Amino acid sequence: MRLRQATLTTFRDLGVTPEIADALETEGIVTPFPIQEMALPLALTGQDLIGQARTGTGKTYAFGIAMLQSIGKPRKNRKKPRGLVVVPTRELAVQVSEDLVTAAGKLGSRVLTVYGGRAYEPQIEAVKAGVDVIVGTPGRLLDLVKQKHLDLSQVTSLVLDEADRMLDLGFLPDIERIFKLIPAQRQTMLFSATMPGEIVALSRKYLNRPTHVRAELESGEGEATPQVRQIVWRTHRMDKIEILARMLQADGRGLTMVFCETKRACDMVAEQLDTRGFAVAAVHGDLGQGQREQALRAFRNGKIDVLVATDVAARGIDIDDVTHVVNYDCPTDDKTYVHRIGRTGRAGRTGIAVTFVEWEELTRWKMINQMLGLEFTEPEETYSTSPHVYSELAIPEGTKGVLPHANRSRAGLSAERIEDLGETGRVRTRGRRRDEREERPARTPRQRRRTRGGRELAESAPVERPEVELVDAQAEETPAIFTTDEIQAAAEPRRARTRRGAASSAIEQALAEAPEAPVKRARTRRPVAEVSEAEAVEAPVRRVRARRVTTPETEPAVAPVVAPVVAPVVAPVVTPVVTPVETLAERAEAPVVERPVAQPEPQPSFLETPPPPPVRREPERIIPASPFSVIFQSPDLASDDDDIAPSAATERKQQRRQARGGGNRRRVG
Template sequence: MTEDWCSNPSGFGTTSSAQSDGWGSASVSYDSNFDFSSGSFDSRVKSTNSEFGTSLMKVDWNSSNLTPFRKNFYQEHPDVAARSDLEVAKIREEFSMTVQGPHTLKPIMSFEEANFPEDINRTISAKSFKKPTNIQSQAWPIALSGYDLIGIAQTGSGKTLAFVLPGIIHINDQPKLKLGDGPIALVLAPTRELAVQTSEECILFGKSCGLSTLCIYGGTNRAGQLREIQKGVQFMIATPGRLIDFVETGALSLKRVTYLVLDEADRMLDMGFEPQIRKIVSQIRPDRQTLMFSATWPREVQGLAHDFLVDPVHITIGSLELAANHNIRQIVEFINEGQKPERLLAGLREVIKERTKVVVFTETKRGCEMLSKNLTDRKFPATAIHGDKTQIERDRAMADFRIGKFPILVATDVASRGLDIKDINYVINYDLPTNIEDYIHRIGRTGRAGAKGTAVSFFTEKNARLAKDFIEVLKEAQQKIPEKLYELVGSGSYGSANSRYRNRSPRRF
């Protein structure tokens, strides 16, 4: 592939073809309030979220007789204990890691130093993992010691196992579930895709220990999930909407939860789930262990952490600036809206020759469906995933994409987080998102686990307000910056695309 990723790159401002060509034009309104947990669109989702769980009464935990439980399972390995403060500082510098809090334990450098049970070690060996990821090396000692934890790390950093493995050990020490008991460990996730991905890791590592795991989310058979709940579940992964539905109707109790994880906390707040999260946590005993993971550290997430965590250890992996994965080559192409279809076809013809996978992002669900259909009509092996698909359709599309039956996945932002497939080499932003933060999450679908990747973005006149943010991201990642971006900033036409993050303290994704 050339630097331009395919031949004859289009220029910005050249003659445009018709805007409405059946490929999903930009005139379709952006469904910014899609409720990912229920799978249905509701233009009032943020106000509707606040109405969920209105019948739940806040539990008076002071008058409750809470059974004591154990939190600390960590046994420091002799090699870890022998590390000097200077050695620890060098490791953290190498890992681009900062650690703050009252319990800054030393990081581990190997799976042996984690002192996991043999059942877990066998599964780790079977997966051929070489060593802990940066977030795992520091999160495991903290989580296994029973301390509350805040983890800020980019997607694809291995954070799922950072909380899953300590959760399994925590569960194994608890008394067996009684009839009517709810889960012992609970993970809240913003989307069905992320919830399913997390549950797969829980099942993989938990089955050798005999743990029961259940993933619950909207848009699928409620009765089937209810039957599994009634059997008894130790490790539960859930989206907020479906979980609060079961709790509010009395089908599920959270009083046995002693290990709580808030995953992708910033995403859950962006989607308007804060009222639901607060109502869910009100049903969980206050002496629980709580872990929060997030890609960014905005004020809203800080407020949630302040209210829910006790003396947490704060781990940040990476730069304190908003940044993209440096393993991703970023290419910006200036193009007119009507030129997108043929430009995409030209690029895909070359990408398919490489026998690799590619994700093409669109702005709307309608545009996603239209683009997928048009690619299929032109004999391109494409499938689609968006919010109007049923869960069965989405699962089938993802399965076909994983095995390469359809190596082209057309998607809305429902796939911008939680999509962890190692051999995606290309991400194409057919439509750019409305802010740079979502752009970074999108392109993070490639270049995962140390691999290289390429992200191509079709930049049109309507995206001019992203110019300044694009320059900052490209500069930080040492990527080629097109002169056109500087021209847009110089003309003052870039506006303030990232205004909703202006008061945040951004972190590396």
Template sequence: MTLPVALSGTDVIGQAKTGTGKTLGFGLPLLERVTVPVDVEAGRAKPEQLTDTPQALVVVPTRELCTQVTNDLLTAGKVRNVRVLAIYGGRAYEPQVEALKKGVDVVVGTPGRLLDLAGQKKLNLSHVKALVLDEADEMLDLGFLPDVEKIIQLLPAKRQTMLFSATMPGAVIGLARRYMSQPTHIRATSPDDQGATVANITQRVYRAHSMDKPEMVSRILQAEGRGLAMIFCRTKRTAADIAEQLARRGFASGAVHGDLGQGAREQALRAFRNGKVDVLVCTDVAARGIDVEGVTHVINYQSPEDEKTYLHRIGRTGRAGATGTAVTLVDWDDIPRWQLINKALDLDFNDPVETYSTSEHLFEELGIPAGTKGVLPRAERTRAGLDAEEVEDLGETGGRGARSASRTKPLEQAERPVRTRTPRQRRRTRGGTPLDETAAVETAAVTPVEEADEAPRTPRRRRRTRAGAGAAVETAEAAPAVQTAEIVEAADEPAKPRRRRTRSVAAKAAETVGPAETVEAVETVADEPAKPRRRRTRAKAATQPES
């Protein structure tokens, strides 16, 4: 339905269910509008129409979809030798810039990297004849609308514009009214398939407990006739955790989510396409446009956010006329969200059946052999696994490449930066002067006579507490004369403040030492400079004897 309208140069809004061939619906008209050297040789075009700048632009929301659309267009344009280039973030700039310098006919890219290269004057969009926005509603949901508008402003005013998506909300129609000229809205449906979902997908919805979900998924993956399977999670952390748990249970699993570097994401997708991995755990970055042959099961580990996400998730199976099974596990907390999705899509699962990994109806409805456990038997572990697929060095930007690459090799083999700066040596000083210079100055200033007369340096005396005062009194009983002499000598030192003894201590000292010596010691202490004194309360004064 799209081809005759798009080939005539008319603006098109294409809407069709997932897996019905939208990529070639806009890809073939794009390839026909591009002028290549073969057309000049055949006499269909003039030599001056040839150019090395892009003649067609396809904007997609995700990196995975970008590579897939590029591969499809390369396959379709192989006979005419059309040059197609994928431009997306997460990998080095240099190969993309070199390819643009050599000449490109069709560019497929994500909004961020397209704007980046256009701002650097590396990407010239002034000769674009046709623009395609694939999965237009997803670009609006991800906040790409300002970037898409900036890209459109860089294009010629006279061009063909096409929008394609499985779901077409009102915001996309508003975008079409602003930037399209009398578009033709084509909505392709089969007469016997009036629902929003594809009829040949068997849908199952169960109410499941979060702690029992890994066991349920492990048993569902052992159903009869299961081929490749995709498991969708709502968060990146959950996707990484489930992929790790399934690997421990014996399944060949890989993960695709935003925390992985681009090399690791492409490694997992390549291993999945090649059959080395048969279980792909991913977030919604892989829910749009990913087309892999042989996907028989899609499992929604967590309830999707809305009905559009649900449609795109389960649309990874049952593609191009094949059959598939979609299983959704709904938590108790997600029942209200699921009921909204159920109502929007007019499904029959308003109240999902409470299901556990041991429920009989789970085994019967999904064709799971009786007695299946949550660990894959060793005899069935025939896949090569994720490690069999090499990680491609993409020269990743943003620091993620190094992090994802370091995960693939042991810690001791990870490269560490060479230390080039000599560590600063700390020198001990006294008042800003090094200790060795201070000691030399003091040694030169002291004469031999002064050295002889100089008294040895007395160690710093610790201030006594009340508990220590009692111990001092006991010592004074053993050596009263020496103790009193030490007190007098200490009183002669001006720079060392000393705690004043209370009357009770003085009284005890008077009992132990002679009265004359006690008076002398107390007078010496009283001659010290005034010091704030702690005032006694009446209760303490009444209990203590007066001296």
């Protein structure tokens, strides 16, 4: 931290020891700020303090110098800590430790930083080796105490930095446990830029007659930094990224911090800015500690110039040359707004703070504006093409939302080495940036191997394809001599087992092998001569018991016998075709012609290539024209002489009549 405010007082005049004063002068810190000038004389006497000052006014040295001077030089037999600083975030813990190490450069005080997200072993070893001051977050401090590696029984000075933020994050139960672990006789100091009522209640409970030191203007609590030029615009959600991209190309812009409300919004803004050519990194709670520290180091070293973060980085982060702060999402309250814009204009410098307010956030912004006494009750409606955007931020005319390739001179986040901190907890990943995607090696083409039977084939070897597949592929040995029957069996195609075609093929085979038999003449009341051929063909075969009517024309004819055809086990009902009587009679009178027996053809040698198997045709399926058509009709076994069976209703009527008649006879008798 560089304190450049010119005053007539020096640290030596405030009672600071020469070792600490020389260490500060070596770093260029000579003159104190008002909060240091007001708080150091009281803190050096051992009184409890409540310090309140704007961000960037040196509150860390206000309590750090008093703590280091009260502890004194380290001793060989002193291993337990004498000073304890509790902070809400990991980044703030690192920064406070760096400032304390700078102030204790010539004293030789041992300062240790403990916070979550890092391995326990290095911190435990450092505690066992002995420390003078511990700076840490409440969670990791209580973990080390619970594991009996850290003893706070000798702490004489306790500091709560950014106390209001710790209460917002829900650290009040942990802070109360820490108060119970340290001795009652101690010096307690609370420092923050804003002091809500909860801090005052906490001070009444745990502080001993504290003195409230307030280095603020008379206009009100939480006054914004006067060195910061504030701009508030009413923007549209879909146009904010375009305005931001053009703002980042303004003349004289240095490092820029962009604050978003959610972690997802941080990743989205960082990804879009990276696509537009800016050197950007994100910092939020879902990233690992190594990634967060990598982004902050790259931002401090100038390898990236845009840092997109949540309110995790809104407290205590002191980075030089931050010229612009952008509230991409409207802050939730006035305290958050003060801490966000306090990242610029620090230590006497000037900066620019731009706030985007959407239409839905106007009510929230009006409350913030009223609490801070600002002059932006009605923010100006702004778009990326508005002329006042270019004039107020000194953006060159014709600037678009993409950074030209000639201006992309930053090394990027990948140029900063990420440390292996032995992180604990779940594994977190960061989206790949543009430069990382370009360095990804090209994918090698897939190598395919030609194999047969599990063996690789040479590239130059011809591929042999058999013309005819063997019927029995499971045979291991081939006989030396083939018979004629075996050759014929091998040449015949094998039938595939199917469910639907099995029954139909069996019926066809049975019908083909059955001998032709004459069809028995059906019994009918009219003469056979009156039966036409069309009726004989259409009529189904059924056994009918009817009276025989003989005529002179039909007496000599002999009634043929119908030979039943035995169907397979499961076969559908097939309607046979009845041949007319005249055709059967003519066929009976026709002479029998003997057919010549075909001589067997000479069988080919087994050495010759067998001919290809014939193509098997599927038999036509019998599909009825309508699903409701009658395919099978049961035979009528009744005759004309049989009586019709009475119905159930008729039987009941007869029973009633019999019962009624029997009762009358009994009465008469």
